[in-house]
Amino acid sequence: MSIWTRKDLTGLDELSAEEITFLLDTARAFKGVGERSLKKVPALRGKTLVNFFVEPSTRTRTSFEVAAMRLSADVVNISATASSLQKGETLKDTALNLQALRADIIVLRHSSPGSSKFLAERLDSSIINAGDGAHEHPTQGLLDIFTIREKFGKIEGLNIAIVGDILFSRVARSNIFGLLKLGAKVTLVGPSTLVPKRFEKLGVRVSHRIDDILAEADVVNLLRIQHERQRKEYFPGLGEYIALFGLTKARAEKLKPSCLIMHPGPINRGVEIDSEVADGKQSVILEQVTNGIAVRMAVLYACAGGAHIPAP
Amino acid sequence: MKITRIANGRIIDPANQRNEVADLWLADGKIIAPQPGTETETIDATHLVVAPGLIDIHVHLREPGQSHKETIASATRAAAAGGFTSVVAMPNTSPTADSAATIAWIKDKAARTACVNVFTTGAITKGLKGEELAPYGSLFNAGVVALTDDGHCVQNHEVMRRAVEYAKMFGLVVMDHCQDYSLVGDGIMHEGEWSLRLGLPGWPRAGEEMIVARNILLAELLDSPIHCQHISSGGSVRLLREARARGVKISGEVCPHHIALTDAELAAFDSNFKMNPPLRAEADIEAIIEGIADGTLTILCSDHAPHAAYEKEVEIDHAPFGITGLENEFATFHDILVHKRRVIDLPRLIALYTSEPARLLKLDRGTLSPGVPADITLIDPNLDWTFDKTTSLSLSKNTPFHGHTWRGRAVRTIVSGETVWSLS
Numbered sequence: 215m216s217i218w219t220r221k222d223l224t225g226l227d228e229l230s231a232e233e234i235t236f237l238l239d240t241a242r243a244f245k246g247v248g249e250r251s252l253k254k255v256p257a258l259r260g261k262t263l264v265n266f267f268v269e270p271s272t273r274t275r276t277s278f279e280v281a282a283m284r285l286s287a288d289v290v291n292i293s294a295t296a297s298s299l300q301k302g303e304t305l306k307d308t309a310l311n312l313q314a315l316r317a318d319i320i321v322l323r324h325s326s327p328g329s330s331k332f333l334a335e336r337l338d339s340s341i342i343n344a345g346d347g348a349h350e351h352p353t354q355g356l357l358d359i360f361t362i363r364e365k366f367g368k369i370e371g372l373n374i375a376i377v378g379d380i381l382f383s384r385v386a387r388s389n390i391f392g393l394l395k396l397g398a399k400v401t402l403v404g405p406s407t408l409v410p411k412r413f414e415k416l417g418v419r420v421s422h423r424i425d426d427i428l429a430e431a432d433v434v435n436l437l438r439i440q441h442e443r444q445r446k447e448y449f450p451g452l453g454e455y456i457a458l459f460g461l462t463k464a465r466a467e468k469l470k471p472s473c474l475i476m477h478p479g480p481i482n483r484g485v486e487i488d489s490e491v492a493d494g495k496q497s498v499i500l501e502q503v504t505n506g507i508a509v510r511m512a513v514l515y516a517c518a519g520g521a522h523i524p525a526p
Numbered sequence: 527m528k529i530t531r532i533a534n535g536r537i538i539d540p541a542n543q544r545n546e547v548a549d550l551w552l553a554d555g556k557i558i559a560p561q562p563g564t565e566t567e568t569i570d571a572t573h574l575v576v577a578p579g580l581i582d583i584h585v586h587l588r589e590p591g592q593s594h595k596e597t598i599a600s601a602t603r604a605a606a607a608g609g610f611t612s613v614v615a616m617p618n619t620s621p622t623a624d625s626a627a628t629i630a631w632i633k634d635k636a637a638r639t640a641c642v643n644v645f646t647t648g649a650i651t652k653g654l655k656g657e658e659l660a661p662y663g664s665l666f667n668a669g670v671v672a673l674t675d676d677g678h679c680v681q682n683h684e685v686m687r688r689a690v691e692y693a694k695m696f697g698l699v700v701m702d703h704c705q706d707y708s709l710v711g712d713g714i715m716h717e718g719e720w721s722l723r724l725g726l727p728g729w730p731r732a733g734e735e736m737i738v739a740r741n742i743l744l745a746e747l748l749d750s751p752i753h754c755q756h757i758s759s760g761g762s763v764r765l766l767r768e769a770r771a772r773g774v775k776i777s778g779e780v781c782p783h784h785i786a787l788t789d790a791e792l793a794a795f796d797s798n799f800k801m802n803p804p805l806r807a808e809a810d811i812e813a814i815i816e817g818i819a820d821g822t823l824t825i826l827c828s829d830h831a832p833h834a835a836y837e838k839e840v841e842i843d844h845a846p847f848g849i850t851g852l853e854n855e856f857a858t859f860h861d862i863l864v865h866k867r868r869v870i871d872l873p874r875l876i877a878l879y880t881s882e883p884a885r886l887l888k889l890d891r892g893t894l895s896p897g898v899p900a901d902i903t904l905i906d907p908n909l910d911w912t913f914d915k916t917t918s919l920s921l922s923k924n925t926p927f928h929g930h931t932w933r934g935r936a937v938r939t940i941v942s943g944e945t946v947w948s949l950s
Contacts, residue, residue, distance in 0.1 A: 227723065304840055326841030327725040328795025347843070348725030387725055415719040 218516045222334040222341040225350035226392040234392055238360050240512035241505070247284055248507055257511075257519045258287035261318040266309070267344070268294040268324045273479060274344050274354070277503070278321050281510035285519070287319070309333050319518045322346070340517040348382045353513055354478050355388025357506040359396065361498055362433055364505070365474055370397030375427045377403040377459060378437030378486055380413065381448075385478045386437060390418055401427050404459055407448045424459050428468040435476040436461055436486045452485055459486070466491045474498050529553045529564050530943065535571025535904065539578060540877035541884070541893035550576050552900040555942035559896045569945075571904055574937065575872065578880040578892050579611025579642075579901025580856060583701075584676070584755060584779060584827035586848070587613070587644070590631055591620025596832040596921045598632070599639040601852070604830070604920040606947035608852040609936025611901035612643040612891055614883075617654070618677040624649035624660040626668035633669060641946040642939070643901070645671045645889065650689045650700060654678040659689055666696040671887045674701035676755060677802075679737055681707055687744050694750040699886060701753040704737035704762070705803065714843055716789040716806045724792060726843070729804050731759040738762040742769040742776050751775040753886060756829050758784045758803035760813025767822040777886060779825040780818060782851060782858035785811050787926060797838045797845035798926045801831065815862075818878070819869040825886065826878045828855040832922030850925045854913050854932070856905075861932035864907070872907055904938035911935055 217236040226234065247255055263282045265275050275291065282289045292312075299308055305324070312320055320337070322330050323344040330343035330350075345351040363369055374393055380386045380402050393400050400418040402409045411420050421427055428434075439455060449455055456462075461475065466488070469475075475487070475497045483489040492499060532550040539545075551558045551565070582605065588596035605613050615632060617623030623632065629646050636644035648665035652658045654675045662673065673693055679702060680686040690700050710733035715721050717728025738754050742765060745752040757763060757778040766778045788807055791799040799805060817823040831848025838845050856879065863870050870878075884892030891901055915928040938948040 304836070306839060324841070326843045329841045331795050332841060346725075350725070381722075384725060387723070410722075412719065413722055416723060 221517055222330070223352050223513050223517055224330040224334050224341065224343045226352045226355050226388045226395070227350065229395070231395045234356070234359070234395060237356055237509070237512050237516060238363060240516060241356070241360050241508040244511040244515070245505070245508035247511070248504070253284050254286055255284065256286045257515050258282065258285035261287045261518060262316060263287045263289050263319040263321065263514070264312050264317040265289060265291045265321045266312065266323070267292070268299060268322070269345065270294075271323050271344070273503070274323065277506045278344060278510050281507045281514060284507065285511055285514055287514070290317075305329060305333070306336060309337055313337050313339050319514060342513060342517060345384050348384050348387070350388045350391070351384040352388050353506065353510050354385045355392045356513070357502055357509040358389055358435060358476060358478070359392050360509050361476065361502050361505050362474065365498070366432065369393060372398045372432040373401065373430050374398050374433040374435065375401045375403050375431045376435045376437065377424060377461070378408070379439055380404055380409045380437070382408070382440060383437050389435060390416060394418070403427055405449045405455070424465065425468070428465055429470070431469060431473050433474045433476060434461065434469065437478065438480065438482055439486055456485060461487045461491055463488050463490055466494065466496070469496065471496075476502060479503070527553060528566050528943070529561065530567045530569060531565035532569045532571050532576055532902065535574045535576035537576045537894065538873050538876050539894040540873050541578070541881040542895060544894070545873055550894060550902070552943045555900055555944070557894055557896050557898055557900050569938070573906070575905040575907055576894075577876045577903045577905055578894050579939070579941065580609045580879040580903050580936070581612040581614070581883040581889065581892055582610050582827050582830070582852065582855070583614040583825060583883045583887060584781070585613040585615060585830045585852065586618065586832065587615045588832060589619060589635060590628065594834050597639070598635050598644060600919060600921045601830070601832070602640040602642045602644065603947070604850070604852040604918065605642050606939040606941075607919050608854065609856050609903040609905065609939055610642055610852060611903065611939060611941045612645060612889065613852075614645045614647060614671060614887065616676045617647050617649045617674065622649050622653050623647065624652050624654075626661070626664040629665060629668035629670055642941050643891070645887070647672045647674050647701070649673065650675040650680055651685065656680045656682060656685060659685070659692060662693055662696055662698060666698060670698070671889065672699045672701050672753070674703065674755065676701065676703045679703050679705040679707070683740060683744070686740070687748065690744055690750050690752060691748050694748065697888070699751045699753050701755050702737065702741055703755050704734045704741065706733045706736040709733040709736060714800060714804070715792050716804045718789055718807055720789045720792055724795070726792065731761050731806070731810070734759045734803055735761040735765060738765050742766070742774055745776045746774045749775065751777070754778040756781050756784065756803060757814065757823060758806050758810065760810040763813045763817035763822055767817065767820070770822060777825065778817070778823045779827050780814055780823050781827060781829045782855045783849060783926060785814050785862055786858050791926065795842045796926075797840070797842050798849060798924050800842060800845055800847055801829070801849050802847035815867060815869055818863060824878065824882045826855070826859055828852050832920050833924050834922055835924070838924045848924070850918065850920050850922055852920065853918055854925070854927050854930070857911070857913075857932040857935040858927065860907065860934035865933045900940060900943040902940040903936050904940075905934065906937045907934040909933070909935055909937070
């Protein structure tokens with residue numbers, strides 16, 4: 215545990231390549247737990263985890279819940295409507311109350327960028343960022359990277375395309391930060407309003423033509439077009455988006471056979487991805503979900519598990 | 527009668543192009559001609575600079591209505607500790623200072639509780655809504671020195687045009703917080719690499735420049751002055767330079783944070799680095815410093831915007847914009863502009879805080895001419911000091927400068943002949 219000394223995971227931007235690799239290696243060890251008939255280890259027995267989801271989520275919350283249960287932690291779920299935030303209490307006060315209840319780990323999903331860091335600096339509990347606005351979603355980034363590494367055995371040198379609404383995507387940011395640290399070549403693809411050229415300052419390439427990147431891609435990670443969130447001026451409509459950037463069957467045929475098709479979910483069939491492509495051989499979308507549990511177990515264990523209990 | 531001799535200081539009075547070691551004489555709250563031998567009090571100013579009392583034309587006093595953030599009493603004490611003898615109050619109080627009654631309330635409260643001069647501004651539009659003009663005639667009669675919707679920006683160009691045109695009848699300058707709402711949207715930090723990295727909504731330079739350009743065109747159309755508040759973008763400086771060269775009655779002011787800090791500071795999501803307009807990039811800092819050096823930007827100020835700790839200590843996108851500044855602004859500017867970068871000299875720095883704002887707002891201040899009120903700031907330009915927010919006299923401590931060290935500061939503040947603050 216000498217590499218990992220943090221009590222929190224608020225983002226991948228602040229982690230070193232060694233720390234990211236440590237989490238991925240730990241996740242690989244934990245993945246085996248999920249394959250057993252008795253899917254449980256005592257690593258977090260007696261610890262209390264609060265899933266504090268101020269923004270709605272089913273997939274991520276459930277994944278954290280399953281991960282915590284497999285580590286034998288006790289789990290409490292709190293949603294925005296059930297919390298005192300509705301009554302005007304500040305985030306800090308609500309979190310201090312959770313700490314006073316002796317929550318060892320708070321998994322936070324919140325619409326404000328920096329909200330996890332905000333709590334991490336003020337609380338003794340471990341804070342795990344489950345998505346803070348458009349900033350980061352580090353466990354999603356880690357599970358994407360884990361899935362890629364599992365298939366290719368490495369990250370360095372791979373051509374990874376992330377397609378879609380990058381500007382508003384915390385998944386994209388965590389992927390960008392993590393992948394670049396591990397030596398991947400990252401290309402962001404999408405309309406110039408959602409993937410402005412200035413993203414290149416982060417060390418990635420920007421392309422506005424998906425057809426240009428298909429042949430060389432080792433991974434195509436498709437992000438959901440969050441059309442319900444967006445002001446419509448970002449692009450003229452879904453029809454035009456599909457025509458320009460959708461991973462249609464015809465486009466998917468230009469991919470290398472080894473190219474992975476990924477998506478953090480929930481997918482919009484027929485929008486960013488054709489239905490058949492989502493279900494096709496190259497799609498690892500459901501493996502991502504399975505890997506998410508192992509990655510989250512690793513993160514919970516690293517941040518809050520006693521370093522005295524060896525990983526399985 | 528008390529006659530005071532401020533002895534042996536370097537008198538710097540930009541309005542009179544004076545810069546010499548000499549004695550300054552005061553009596554009855556006014557500057558007087560030297561009367562050797564008559565003094566009843568002597569203040570030793572050896573090695574100090576004797577300057578006209580500094581003027582900050584952009585301060586949020588928060589009264590009436592927001593006395594949990596600041597009061598006229600606490601703000602003016604902070605002002606005195608920063609070397610200021612006059613502050614100009616912004617009208618975004620509760621109620622808005624858009625009527626003679628509210629102006630009268632502020633003046634009355636200031637008369638009873640302020641330790642420096644408080645000048646008032648009236649709103650451009652009723653309730654700062656950008657729709658209907660406030661009653662400038664009665665505001666003028668109540669004593670406002672300018673009009674502004676600061677914190678808000680009149681979006682409708684026709685409304686702004688009529689505001690400037692109507693204000694001209696009273697000789698009132700219209701001061702504008704330059705922000706195009708449609709371009710800025712819910713932006714909370716400079717739109718650039720850091721906003722992309724942090725996932726925070728961007729506030730693009732063009733959101734300011736668009737309105738600076740609008741104001742230049744209206745000032746030119748109406749041949750009437752418009753003052754652009756807290757310039758943050760290098761592009762705004764270029765626009766102002768070009769317009770001023772053509773003789774357009776347009777001016778701009780600068781706050782210390784916009785030349786001391788960049789948007790990279792937001793990386794920790796600390797709301798003490800969140801203000802409006804936002805911290806920008808190194809290139810903007812360079813352009814603004816160049817604009818100060820070449821005379822494009824003629825006024826320095828704080829945009830002192832106190833907020834209670836509990837209001838600021840929330841998620842960054844929920845936190846209010848604004849930081850305090852009265853106690854550090856002169857030192858921050860002195861350290862950067864005069865001491866480190868040497869782009870202007872001390873007399874020019876003092877002019878940017880005295881004769882220039884006095885001229886813009888037609889204040890009977892900002893000079894050491896015999897007969898004017900004896901508002902004087904004693905400055906030690908060689909004193910190195912560290913800002914400790916816990917000792918701040920403001921009710922609020924929302925500063926990004928805690929722990930910063932600067933060279934130079936005010937050491938004594940004299941208002942109408944009375945010392946209201948001195949460095950202990």
